Amino acid sequence: MIGAQGGIGEALIKSLGASGHYSEIFGFARRGDHPIDVTREESVAAAAAQVEGTEMAVSLVVVATGFLHDEEFMPEKSWRDLDARHMQRAFLVNAIGPALVMKHFLPLLPLRSRSVCAALSARVGSIDDNRLGGWHSYRASKAALNQLVRTCAIELKRIRPEAICVALHPGTVATRLSEPFGKAGLDVRAPSEAAPRLLRVLDQLTPDDSGAFFDYSGARVPW
Numbered sequence: 376m377i378g379a380q381g382g383i384g385e386a387l388i389k390s391l392g393a394s395g396h397y398s399e400i401f402g403f404a405r406r407g408d409h410p411i412d413v414t415r416e417e418s419v420a421a422a423a424a425q426v427e428g429t430e431m432a433v434s435l436v437v438v439a440t441g442f443l444h445d446e447e448f449m450p451e452k453s454w455r456d457l458d459a460r461h462m463q464r465a466f467l468v469n470a471i472g473p474a475l476v477m478k479h480f481l482p483l484l485p486l487r488s489r490s491v492c493a494a495l496s497a498r499v500g501s502i503d504d505n506r507l508g509g510w511h512s513y514r515a516s517k518a519a520l521n522q523l524v525r526t527c528a529i530e531l532k533r534i535r536p537e538a539i540c541v542a543l544h545p546g547t548v549a550t551r552l553s554e555p556f557g558k559a560g561l562d563v564r565a566p567s568e569a570a571p572r573l574l575r576v577l578d579q580l581t582p583d584d585s586g587a588f589f590d591y592s593g594a595r596v597p598w
Contacts, residue, residue, distance in 0.1 A: 377411060377422075377476055378439035380404035383495065383548055383573075386566035387437060390574055397435070401426055413440050413472030416479075423479035433483040435577070438476050438494040442468035443513050450510040462512045469516035474523045481531055481540070489537045491577050496520050496542040496588065503597040521588055521598060528586030539580050544590040545569050 376391070378384040379402030388402050403411040403422050412418040426433060444450060448461040473494045484490040499510055500517025521542045528540035548569045564572075569591065576593045588596040 376400065376402045376437050376439060377413065378404060380407065381439055382566040383545055383569060384439035386570035387439060387573065390570040394574070399429065399431060413476060414467050416475050419475045419479050423483060427483055432485050433480070434490045436476070436480045436492040438473045440468060440472055441495060450513055452509050454511065457511060465512035465516040466519060469513070470519035470523060473520055477523070477527045477540070481527060484535050484538045486535055487537060490535070490539070491580060492538070492540045493543045493577055494520060494524055495545055498544045498590065498596055501588070501597050525586045532582070532585060537582055539582055539585040541580065541584060541586070542588040543573060543576065544588070544596055545573055546591045
């Protein structure tokens, strides 16, 4: 689990532990026993080496990191709000970071048995589904993530035909990332409710699904 201290990542760790299907679960985060900074390749490489050093089969990799806002930047409402530093930050965390994780963790997946790598994306990253505009940096960086997942999945299939690499939309989950944007009538789920649903989707995927974009119900999201 990459991003284990975020709302969704922490809930996924708990759900995975409760399932009893995994002999060992690594929870990587910026702070803690298994540190990682997805914006620094040497940190990602070190995390992958730590897992590889256990010589255990890696059956699931989930990238649950993301950037939408912080004390300095909020999602743009108009092109007039575009800021190069904001865009760089969004692309670094939302697209480049997960790409580096795939670079170093996909080679750890088994050659001949089923495994899954999933990166948490967002429906607003769908170009076809964009009807409202705004949120330029977040939308574009998640669209870039989707393309990276798709491209890595094509390469992965050539060498690990049973492996699955997908983008996953978790829905609106009550976390610090989504807190400023809640509104009446929005279907918001607690992380403890969202995590088991996401894992059920992953459990149902087949190698034919690799390279696709799914939501929390298992429905495909248009690119």
